[in-house]
Structure formats: structure tokens, C-alpha cells
Amino acid sequence: MSVWTEFLRDKKFEIKDDYGIFLHEFKTPMFFSTEKDLMTYLGDSELKEVLFIKFKEDDNFKLFGSEKRxxxxxxxxxxxxxxxxxxxxxxxxxxxxxxxxxxxxxxxxxxxxxxxxxxxxxxxxxxxxxxxxxxxNNSENFDGFINNSIFVFWLNKSYKANLAYILPVILSICFGFKEILELGKSTKYNLINDWALLKSQVFLGEYYRIVSNLFVHSNMLHISAVAGALLFLSKLFLRFYNIYFLIFIFLITGIVGSFTSMIFHPDDISYGASSSVLGILGFLISFILKFSNIIPKNFINEMLTSSILFIVFLGIVGFNYIDNTANLGGFVAGLLLGATLDNRNSVEAKIKESFLKIKI
Structure with missing residues (x-):
């Protein structure tokens, strides 16, 4: 019997009305006097919050989506x-x-x-x-759906979630600084010229560009895509590791991406942190595959599917726009770092310990 099934069985509440729903993330069940009230609420809410639903003729809550109606x-x-x-x-x-x-x-x-x-x-x-x-959704994948819900709930309970904003904010500040400089047309400073990965300048000794290019983005589309993806991945990453290790992975995979670009495209200019974002993504893919005995299969499938679509979308749409060589280098570096890091015992202990602290 799963944790959720036990929770539903042991939860003491009085059903005063004929219609009701049970909400995701251990929220209190909600009941409605009429079916119209129930349908109105469902129409105005996020369905991903709904785990179970009950109509008048149902004796018990049914897994939402498991029935034709x-x-x-x-x-x-x-x-x-x-x-x-x-x-x-x-x-x-x-x-x-x-x-x-x-x-x-x-x-x-x-x-x-x-x-x-x-x-x-x-x-x-x-x-x-x-x-x-x-x-x-059906009775056969009931346990998988419920376990995935608990896992996502656990991920969202991280006390370090606010730290995930550090890198996206830094990148955004750098972009804002670049925009301010460009508004003042008379300025002699240009972040793309001064910080981007100009390979010829690196070969002349400006080695700082190997790192500084990660903090330069050309326009709102560029910074929005990078910062948004980085924020999402950082929240997941910080549930298992600290901010210092996140910054380390960000820099290392970004540097590898810079070197990859220098080797295969020595005449092109490159900038942006997409190689680091894909490096973190690669690390997390290795991580969830390595801990597939703990992490629910539903979550793994969703993560892998969305990651593949993201990479394909980025590669096809931005083929002539994005340095895919640098991105590939960062992604492979992240995969290798995630595969070689041996911390199974500490991660398993952390997951089990934090589950015990969740208050229903």
C-alpha cells in the first residue's frame, strides 16, 4: 500500500456534501453542494492540483482521469x-x-x-x-502516479529554492548593464566586444573570455530563454546539492563548451550561458538515471521527454543562431560529471530523512 493510499484511508474527515475533490500536495479535501459548483471549481483551477474526484453516486474518491466521465x-x-x-x-x-x-x-x-x-x-x-x-490514468499506473505526486511535492518543499534565483539574476543584471550601455550610444564600452568569446582575442592572451562570454546575451529572447531554463533546472538541482556545487557545474560545463567552440569554430564569435544550462541538464539526466530506484519512473519519463524536445527544439530552430557546438560540449560534460560522481549513499539518506520531516 502506497503512502498516499494509507493517508487517504487514515484521514479523518466527514463528507457533508455529495461532491468533492482531493487536492495535490496534501491540501485539505474540498466538498461542494452541487455538481455545478464542483465543475465550476474544476474549470477555474489547475487540473494538476487534482488527485481524486468524487461524484454523487461514487462511494469513494476515484483517481482523477481514470474514468470516462x-x-x-x-x-x-x-x-x-x-x-x-x-x-x-x-x-x-x-x-x-x-x-x-x-x-x-x-x-x-x-x-x-x-x-x-x-x-x-x-x-x-x-x-x-x-x-x-x-x-x-488508470488502476494499473495508480501507484506510479501517486508516487510521482509525492516526489514532486517533496521537490517543491525545498528550503533552498530561493537560491535558485542567484545565477539567473546575475545573468539578468549583466544583460541590463549591456542594454544601458547600448542606449548610451557614445559609450566606448560594448560587452559583446569586450566579453564575448572572440577566439582570435583568446589566442592573443585574453583568456578571461572563456568564462566572461557566459554572462553576455544579445537580446531579450536570448536572456529570457537562458534564465528561465536555468531557474527551472537550478530548483531541481538544489534539492540534492548546494549552491556552491551548482556554480561549479555551471562554470565547468560552460568552460568546456567554450573550448569545444574554439576547437570546431575558431573563426566564429560565441556568447551566452546556454552551454552551462545544457551542462546542468546533462548532469541531472545522469543523476535521475543513476537513482532510478528512488526517483519515480513517471518523473524520469517526463524529464527525459521534455529534455529531448528542448534539445531538438533548440538545435533545429537555432541552427544558424546558436552555437550548438558549445552547447553539445557543455551537455556532454554535464553527463560525464553526473555519471562519475559517486554519492549514492548521501543522496538516498537525504531523501529518506527529508521525507520523514514532511508534515501533513
Whole structure:
């Protein structure tokens, strides 16, 4: 019997109404007087928060998505989310047009296409993942779904989550500084010229560029994609390791990416922390595969699938825009670091200890 099943069995509460839901992350069950009230709440809430649902004729809570009638709720909510995604894409489109007109008249038109992709297609793909995860819920994968929910809950309880903002904030400050310098056209400083990975300058002795290029980003699209991905991965990374090790992986994989770019593209200019982001991603992929006996299979599958899509998307869309050689070098370096690091006992102990501290 899983932890969740025991919790549901032992939880003492009085069902005063005919309809109800049980929420994710150990929240208090909610009950409604009418089915309309229940459906209204479900339509306005995030379905990923819902674990179980109860209708009038049901004696017990049923795993949400496990019955045919639940699909009407899922389909309706999916449709609303897609409409919101389209509206959000329109808002982003208007913002980009204003940004290009008043601040960046010479912006590369490829940035415009990438913004649209990120603003509309990516959210729809995320909704699709959520949709199909509920479509496949049944009694056979009940334990996997519940264990995954507990694991995600545990990840989100990290007291070090705020530390995940350190690197994205530093990168954003550097970008803001670059933008301020560019607004003052008379300035003699240019961060791309001064900090980027100009290979010819490195060969002349400016070795600092091997690291400094990680803190230079060309535009809002570049910094938004890098900082957003870095924030997400850092939160996961810091659940198992400290901030110092995160910075170490960030720098080491970024440096490896710089060297890879210098070897295969000695005449090109490179900058940005995407090689470090992919290095951290590679490290985490090795990590979750190594600890597959602890980490739920659902989480591993979702992580691997989203990672593959992210890498393919980055490689195809940014083939002529991003230094994929540097990214590949950083990713491989992260994979190797994650595979060679032997800390199984400490991580297992940390997971088990922290689970005991979770208060329901």
C-alpha cells in the first residue's frame, strides 16, 4: 500500500456534501453542494492540483482521469487553456512589435519567429503533456502516479529554492548593464566586444573570455530563454546539492563548451550561458538515471521527454543562431560529471530523512 493510499484511508474527515475533490500536495479535501459548483471549481483551477474526484453516486474518491466521465472535464479545461495560450501569444506579439519599434529597430527578424514559437507552441505542448498524463490514468499506473505526486511535492518543499534565483539574476543584471550601455550610444564600452568569446582575442592572451562570454546575451529572447531554463533546472538541482556545487557545474560545463567552440569554430564569435544550462541538464539526466530506484519512473519519463524536445527544439530552430557546438560540449560534460560522481549513499539518506520531516 502506497503512502498516499494509507493517508487517504487514515484521514479523518466527514463528507457533508455529495461532491468533492482531493487536492495535490496534501491540501485539505474540498466538498461542494452541487455538481455545478464542483465543475465550476474544476474549470477555474489547475487540473494538476487534482488527485481524486468524487461524484454523487461514487462511494469513494476515484483517481482523477481514470474514468470516462472525467475526460469531459479534462477536454473542457484543455480547450480553455489553449485559448488562453493563443491570447497570451497575441499579447507577446504586440509586446515584441512595440519593443522592436521603439528600442530595437535593427532586431534580427529570426528573433521574432522564435518569440512566437516560445510564446504559443511551447505552452500548448506543455498542456498536451498534462492532457495525456490524465488520459492514461488508470488502476494499473495508480501507484506510479501517486508516487510521482509525492516526489514532486517533496521537490517543491525545498528550503533552498530561493537560491535558485542567484545565477539567473546575475545573468539578468549583466544583460541590463549591456542594454544601458547600448542606449548610451557614445559609450566606448560594448560587452559583446569586450566579453564575448572572440577566439582570435583568446589566442592573443585574453583568456578571461572563456568564462566572461557566459554572462553576455544579445537580446531579450536570448536572456529570457537562458534564465528561465536555468531557474527551472537550478530548483531541481538544489534539492540534492548546494549552491556552491551548482556554480561549479555551471562554470565547468560552460568552460568546456567554450573550448569545444574554439576547437570546431575558431573563426566564429560565441556568447551566452546556454552551454552551462545544457551542462546542468546533462548532469541531472545522469543523476535521475543513476537513482532510478528512488526517483519515480513517471518523473524520469517526463524529464527525459521534455529534455529531448528542448534539445531538438533548440538545435533545429537555432541552427544558424546558436552555437550548438558549445552547447553539445557543455551537455556532454554535464553527463560525464553526473555519471562519475559517486554519492549514492548521501543522496538516498537525504531523501529518506527529508521525507520523514514532511508534515501533513
Amino acid at each position: 472525467h475526460q469531459d472535464i479534462i477536454n473542457s479545461t484543455q480547450k480553455k487553456k489553449n485559448i488562453k495560450s493563443i491570447l497570451w501569444a497575441i499579447v507577446v506579439l504586440v509586446g515584441i512589435l512595440a519593443y522592436q519599434k521603439y528600442f530595437k529597430n535593427n532586431e534580427d527578424p529570426r528573433d521574432f519567429k522564435l518569440w512566437i514559437l516560445l510564446a504559443s507552441i511551447v505552452p500548448i505542448i506543455n498542456f498536451g503533456f498534462e492532457y495525456f498524463s490524465y488520459k492514461k
